[in-house]
Amino acid sequence: MxxxxxxxxxxxxxxxxxxxxxxxxxxxxxxxxxxxxxxxxxxxxxxxxxxxxxxxxxxEDKESLFGAVLEQAYQDIRSAEHALHLLELQPGEALRRLVEFTWNYYLAHPEFLTLLNSANLHRARHLQQSERARALNSPLIDLLGQILERGRKEGIFRGGVDPLQLYVTIAGMAYFYLSNNHTLSAIFGRDLMTPKARNERLTHMCDVILGYVLRD
Incomplete structure (x- = not known):
């Protein structure tokens, strides 16, 4: 044959x-x-x-397919972040760009948030078994660490900022707002998803992050 x-x-x-x-x-x-x-x-x-x-x-089954979907979801967002070329920017601009990107990516990809909700509901057991997921996400923290260190050496950023904690804050500020916008809008009587409200949120996020890392 x-x-x-x-x-x-x-x-x-x-x-x-x-x-x-x-x-x-x-x-x-x-x-x-x-x-x-x-x-x-x-x-x-x-x-x-x-x-x-x-x-x-x-x-093999629905469980393994769900794990593969999560891996692909992280591959997509990390690839989009990589395309920002953050190391080519000034440290302050790089941080602002990362905050803006995270917010806009979550807005454009609500399925990413719902997938994370489902993964957390199941205690992230699919990600705990995934070496690929860890390999995809670790470089982002290393990259953020490089940006922070360059900013510190240039006298722009203060020292002692943990890049992992900082990224969790960036992601968390966007994630919580968008995942809970229905309840927050209902209990505070204010539509938090109007264009004006979304712009205000992004400005607030940038101010919080840069206000935290910039030297006095």
């Missing part, structure tokens, strides 16, 4: 990549809408326009 040609093998690999990408996109939407517990493999197959058997060919 003739062996597959290199071109044929490459085409099969491209088909496999396309199939997996299609599955992950469909699964992301399903998990974002229904959570891990409510998601159904039949609906994922329908969303993807693929046979359910093909999903099980690539992913």
């Amino acid at each position: 003739a062996r597959p040609t290199p071109i044929a093998s490459e085409e099969r690999l491209r088909d496999a990549d396309r199939s997996q990408s299609t599955i992950l996109a469909a699964a992301r939407d399903e998990f974002a809408e229904f959570g891990l517990a409510g998601a159904r493999m039949d609906r994922i197959a329908e969303r993807a326009g693929l046979n359910k058997r093909l999903i099980y060919y690539y992913f």
Whole structure:
């Protein structure tokens, strides 16, 4: 029997990549809408326009598929952050750009927040098993540490700022506001998602972060 040609093998690999990408996109939407517990493999197959058997060919079960979706979600946001080229900016501008990016990314990708909500509901057991997720996220903290250290050496930032704590604050200020905007708007009687309110929130976040790291 003739062996597959290199071109044929490459085409099969491209088909496999396309199939997996299609599955992950469909699964992301399903998990974002229904959570891990409510998601159904039949609906994922329908969303993807693929046979359910093909999903099980690539992913053992719903749990492993959810883990892969989380990994892809982190890959997407970290790739977008990498494209900012933050190290090429002045330290203060780099921090401001990261805050703005985080806020705008969360606004543009509400499914990212709902996926994180679902992952936390299950105590992040899918991420605890994922070396890829840790490998994807660690460079961001290293990058932020470099920005902080450069700012300190230039006399712009104060010393002793933990880059992990700082990023958690950046992400948390955006995440809490957007994840809880319905309840916050209801109890305070103010629509927190109008364009004006969103702009005010972003300005506040930038002021808080830069006010914390800048030297007096």
